[in-house]
Amino acid sequence: MIRAALAGQIRSAGPISVAEYMDAVAKAYYARAEVFGPAGDFVTAPEISQVFGELIGLWCAVVWRNMGAPASFRLVECGPGRGTLMNDLLRAAARGPGFTAAAEIHLVERSPALRAKQRDLLKNQGASWHDDLSAVPRGPLILVANEFLDALPVRQFEMTAAGWMERYVGLDQAGSFIFVLQPGSPEPAPPAKIGAVFEMSPAMTGFASQVAARLSRDGGAALLIDYGHEATAVGETLQAVKKHKPCGVFETPGEADLTAHVDFSAVAKAARTEGAAVFGPLGQGVWLDRLGIKLRGLQLAKAKAPEIAEAIESSVRRLVAPDAMGALFKVMAISHPSLATPDGFQQDAGR
Template sequence: MTTAPRDTPLAQKLKAKIVREGPISVADFASACLSDPEHGYYRRMPAIGAAGDFVTAPEISQVFGELIGLWCAVVWQQMGAPRSFNVVELGPGRGTLMRDALRATRIVPGFHDALSVHLVESNAALLPLQQKALVPSGAAAVWHGSTGDAALALSQSAAPFLVIANEFLDTCAAEQYVVENGQPIPRAVGLDSNGDLVFTLLPERAPPPDLALPDAACDGDCIEIQDFSFFAPFQRLMADRPGAALFIDYGAERSHPSDTLQAVQHQQQCSPLASPGEADLSFQVDFARFRASALSEGVAVDGPVPQAAFLGQLGIVERASRLMSANPDKAGAIEIGVQRLMAPVGMGSRFLAIGVRSAALPVLPGFE
């Protein structure tokens, strides 16, 4: 793990803020690293791909995006095949998932005629890549700078909708608390005697009054509380029209004490404090907390289930076999990509899928 700190422009900005106002919470630090208007990672770094900082499932195998596209088409049919229908992708990266999804769903009668595509992207550097990726489909997409803008756009009509997101929940910042003498103490980012960024505890700051420690929490444990409030506007829309969402991400099915904050730069782990604004920061998703948050809004939740089980239910093996038969020169690469997605000690088990839907809709595909 790379730990040597760099005095990046964002590091300088955060240090000045800490000098003025005192230590900042871990959640505020992570949010600044990713979304600062001037220096945030997701505002300007290409990030995804072999030359970037990480590789996502759609970049590993085209079958992933194709299956997600067909999943969307089946849910559309479950909704009664409405003549107007919105699909929103959160964090579309290079546009690979949506490109593959639209290519696979050309065979579904009426789906493309009904479909309006919405992409939520805050990184201007990725917009040209996404636009280029969608050219073959002929889809007319609408771009939004935030999830709130996308939800507002959906609210302007009564059309049913779907939200899809691969590796988006892990970017939701988490507050951290360290247990001392049976009490949760807020963890923050401050400055050491040399003026370098350092993690610190703030016993003088009171935690939220409704913060309950897990039964198994011991002194020294780290408790993370992720903020999933971005999803609330979409959940409210599900109350008055057919709506559903699919999230796939790495994390744990049950809540447990752990410091999961990590940073990746050039496909290698580094200290979260080493290069603010120049490394991708993320948290492992607490799927139990996300599920509870969704259920509190009166919607139905399916899963979570391991990615391998979800993709298996959608027919990944059969689709990959057909693709390999049609493209024998690429069969080896296709097989390797699918194996990587399904690996029982890798992505197949570390990544989970969870579905959220209007209460009147049936169980979503892949979660039966």
């Protein structure tokens, strides 16, 4: 059990960083059989409506054409869940002549339980699985990561009267997990009031750097979709969700989804440092509107029974409405600097 294992580690070697805690808990959590959907702890956009994955598939097909339609390229998804997004993506992208034959599918997934679900759904697609992006062979790349970055570990810092201190996870006298402070300061250190919390994620910016370096070298584009903030800011966003309800981050380790908001400004900075072009972030609702989600929803609902048509329209509203997923969730594209501005970003392209 992950709680006992971590407690034993802390007793023998001392407190662990918040990032170490998140990483260990995530490994245990995603090893479970069911974490997505109504029976799990949370629902992602691909599970809400097939239109989401279909539009991403069409986006990928256009990117491939803009790349010069290479005869072979790496189509990569990081954190593929149950494989729903990739399945919908491939179905839609197949409308583009040559795309399917050129696509070499790679899924970055370290959970054996989720790999089994993905294999079942994508059994006829010839996909390969990897624990890390670094294992994906070199070559032209189109990468999709939906709700992947938010699960990467963050470090937390707290402002005290003596300055910034890093939060670690320790044990109280009863053996329960608690936050403890140890020397450590974020770089650069932002101004803040006593008690304020600042989060940073070397794992997140490291991933962005890795993706951008590959794109700058081999060509292609990446699409990152997640919830988060556009500008780096002080504030605590680490959260746990179990059975679709918030709970304490120490309450049921390994049984709740533990995430933090994505700092898109830090992601963009890391990508640009590697010579890549960056577009966005845009609100998910704005981006999906530009790709024609409402028209596609109407096409799906046409000639359907009233209750089915209403369910389709409701799912589209959930994806785009500002008070649902449309504003909190952001979309960012990273690409080779010579690639044409990706669909959905032309109206406000900026590199």
